[in-house]
Amino acid sequence: DIVMSQTPLSSPVTLGQPASISCRSSQSLVHSDGNTYLSWLHQRPGQPPRLLIYKISNRFSGVPDRFSGSGAGTDFTLKISRVEAEDVGVYYCTQVTQLPITFGQGTRLEIK
Amino acid sequence: EVQLVESGGGLVQPGGSLRLSCAASGFTFSDHWMRWVRLAPGKGLEWVANISPDGNTRTYVDSVRGRFTISRHNAKNSLYLQMDSLRAEDTAVYYCVRVDGYGYRTFDYWGQGNLVTVSS
Numbered sequence: 621d622i623v624m625s626q627t628p629l630s631s632p633v634t635l636g637q638p639a640s641i642s643c644r645s646s647q648s649l650v651h652s653d654g655n656t657y658l659s660w661l662h663q664r665p666g667q668p669p670r671l672l673i674y675k676i677s678n679r680f681s682g683v684p685d686r687f688s689g690s691g692a693g694t695d696f697t698l699k700i701s702r703v704e705a706e707d708v709g710v711y712y713c714t715q716v717t718q719l720p721i722t723f724g725q726g727t728r729l730e731i732k
Numbered sequence: 733e734v735q736l737v738e739s740g741g742g743l744v745q746p747g748g749s750l751r752l753s754c755a756a757s758g759f760t761f762s763d764h765w766m767r768w769v770r771l772a773p774g775k776g777l778e779w780v781a782n783i784s785p786d787g788n789t790r791t792y793v794d795s796v797r798g799r800f801t802i803s804r805h806n807a808k809n810s811l812y813l814q815m816d817s818l819r820a821e822d823t824a825v826y827y828c829v830r831v832d833g834y835g836y837r838t839f840d841y842w843g844q845g846n847l848v849t850v851s852s
Contacts, residue, residue, distance in 0.1 A: 659838045661777075668827055668845050669769075669777065674838040712777055716837040720793050721767075721779035 622646055622715055626724035632732045639700040641727045643713035648693050650717070657716040660689055660698045663726075664709040672711075673698065705731060734758040736828045736843035743849045748818050754811040754828030754843055762786075762806040765831035767839065768813050770824035780826070781813065796822075818850045 623646040633639045649656045660673040671680040673689035676696060686701040700707055708731060713724040740752040752768070768780040781802040782791045790802050801814040811828055828843040 657837045661839065668842040669839070670842065671838060671840050674832070674836045674840075678836075680838075680840065714777070714839070719782075719791055721782075723777040723779070726776045 621720055622649070622718055622722050624713055624715060624722050624724040626711075626713060626727050628727060629725060630728045630730070632730050633703045634732050635705060636702050639703050639707075639729060641698045641711050641713075641729075643691075643696045643698070643724050645694045645696075645715055649715050650693065656692065658689075658691070658696050659714050659716070660687075661712045661714060662707075662709055663712070664706075667709075669712065703729070703731070734830065734841045736830065736841060738826065738828050738843045738846035741826065741846035741848045743851065744818055745852050746819060746850055748850070749814070749816045750818065750848060752813040752815070752826055752828075752846055752848070756809045756811065756828075756830070759830070761804075761809040764833055766802075766804060766811045767829040767831060768802060768811075769827045769829050769839070769842075770822075771827070771845070772821070772824040775824075778824075782831075783811070815848070818848075820850050822848065823850045824848060 625644045627642045649658050658676050661669040662672050663669040672683050677689040688699050690697050710726040710728050712726050735757045737755045744750050767782050770778050783802045787804050799817045803812045825845040825847050827845045829839045830841040832838050832840040
């Protein structure tokens with residue numbers, strides 16, 4: 621199984637400041653079709669997860685452009701350019717390149 | 733508007749069974765792969781099962797294979813998860829999830845979730 625490791629596990633940030641979350645996979649996420657199926661999800665307290673980013677860097681419909689994804693191979697990053705109050709919650713990276721689908725442990729973003 | 737509404741959760745004793753349902757609307761259900769994903773208390777997300785649009789391909793995480801069965805009824809726009817031989821570690825909120833229709837393999841829409849508690 622591909623193990624997904626996120627750092628940090630907790631991130632206190634100041635409103636208006638940037639935030640960054642790292643995700644590392646135990647093996648390359650490049651599929652035989654040439655695509656890298658790495659997504660980022662955000663879960664607010666009491667709500668289901670929602671899709672932010674797919675295929676490393678593509679923002680899902682309605683996701684603000686302050687969110688961006690980057691990376692390749694085994695190392696990926698989610699960046700928030702200016703944190704807003706609604707960004708609190710847990711962020712997960714997930715790979716769908718290979719079964720079983722696996723998730724990172726989650727990174728809890730909180731406001732200082 | 734895409735909507736996924738789960739039902740059927742609740743309290744069940746270890747060794748018991750439960751069937752989760754997910755009613756889909758706002759899209760052509762028969763065009764999409766579907767998944768079940770769960771979130772156990774104090775833990776992270778865990779993928780449980782996938783099913784193809786025609787229902788012929790089903791895959792499971794090792795921990796539930798042989799105990800859980802994913803199925804669908806396209807004419808009723810419904811997804812199901814039959815859970816047998818339930819264990820305490822199956823306690824979680826279970827989410828019905830749509831897979832995008834563009835080949836990105838991603839989880840583009842999620843239901844609100846349904847709590848399953850396995851306890852005596």
